[in-house]
Each structure stands twice: as C-alpha cells, then as structure tokens.
Amino acid sequence: MPTLTDTTLIIRCPYCMAGIDFSPMIAHKDGRFVCRDCAHTVRPGVPEYRCTCRPCLRLSRKPLLNDHGSRLLTQ
Ligand SMILES: [Zn+2]
Numbered sequence: 344m345p346t347l348t349d350t351t352l353i354i355r356c357p358y359c360m361a362g363i364d365f366s367p368m369i370a371h372k373d374g375r376f377v378c379r380d381c382a383h384t385v386r387p388g389v390p391e392y393r394c395t396c397r398p399c400l401r402l403s404r405k406p407l408l409n410d411h412g413s414r415l416l417t418q
C-alpha cells in the first residue's frame with residue numbers, strides 16, 4: 344500500500360475560483376502543479392521557484408520603491 348500523501352495533495356490556484364473554492368491545480372510529472380485556467384505553476388517545497396504566469400508577472404511588476412511606511416495607492 345503506497346502512502347496516500349501524494350494522491351491527497353491538492354494545490355489550488357490562488358488566482359482562479361471554481362465555484363466557491365479555488366480551482367485545483369494539476370500535478371505534472373516534473374513535480375510542478377499547473378493551473379488549467381491561468382497557467383499558474385507552483386513547485387511544492389521550492390519556495391524560490393518563480394512562476395511566470397500572467398497574474399504572477401503582474402504582481403512582480405509592482406514597484407517596491409514606495410515601501411517606506413507610507414503607502415501610496417498605485418492601482
Ligand atoms: Zn489559475
């Protein structure tokens with residue numbers, strides 16, 4: 344009997360909602376999880392992994408120059 348830890352691991356996309364929940368991401372053979380809807384990818388256990396999907400690129404493009412205590416509305 345293999346352990347159920349791998350099959351019960353469900354990673355949900357932080358950007359996409361499926362009904363009332365976030366949409367589950369699909370496990371790939373290389374260890375990554377990929378979202379069907381926005382192509383967001385994560386690598387469980389690799390915090391320095393950088394996803395290059397559209398929502399992530401939009402987040403990383405936010406300038407961090409205003410992070411000196413005073414919050415500016417940069418939307
Ligand atoms: Zn997604």
Ligand SMILES: [Zn+2]
Nearest residue numbers: 383394396399
């Ligand atoms: Zn992403």
